[in-house]
Amino acid sequence: MKHVFVFFLSLFFIQSAFAQETAIDENADGPRIKFSEDTKDFGDITQGDKVSHTFEFENTGNEPLILSNVLTTCGCTATSWPREPITPGETAKIDVSFNSTGKMGRQNKVVTVVSNALNAQERVKLIANVLPNKEAQ
Numbered sequence: 001m002k003h004v005f006v007f008f009l010s011l012f013f014i015q016s017a018f019a020q021e022t023a024i025d026e027n028a029d030g031p032r033i034k035f036s037e038d039t040k041d042f043g044d045i046t047q048g049d050k051v052s053h054t055f056e057f058e059n060t061g062n063e064p065l066i067l068s069n070v071l072t073t074c075g076c077t078a079t080s081w082p083r084e085p086i087t088p089g090e091t092a093k094i095d096v097s098f099n100s101t102g103k104m105g106r107q108n109k110v111v112t113v114v115s116n117a118l119n120a121q122e123r124v125k126l127i128a129n130v131l132p133n134k135e136a137q
Helices: 002-019
Strands: 033-035 039-046 050-059 067-072 077-080 091-099 105-115 121-131
Touching (some): 033 121, 067 077, 077 105, 091 121
Parallel strands (some): 039 121
Antiparallel strands (some): 033 050, 050 091, 067 105
16 A cells, blocks of 8 residues: 555655746747737627638737747637748737537537647637527527
């Protein structure tokens, strides 16, 4: 029993060590991605509605920013994003759309933006409360 306790205690400390976010040196050279907003809440929508939003971001660093991937949490969310480098000071957009077909209730769709920035992974989010389609009742 003592060994099991020590094992779980060790596992807890290891997990805690990896859970710490790495601080970004504000004076470090490199690209940085900064979104003008990180969440879009659509409020109530009807099941079957398709909604979309454009997230704008800026390269606030001093080197070109390159997006390597934009990941969604399910097939109901689609993205369109720039493939060319974004120069320092330049702004760009990521279009995100959500199809509520087959969904019900509160939906939180997270989109992870992976890049060569010092803050290599940033997340934006779509939120909606999907209500039943009145025609289907």
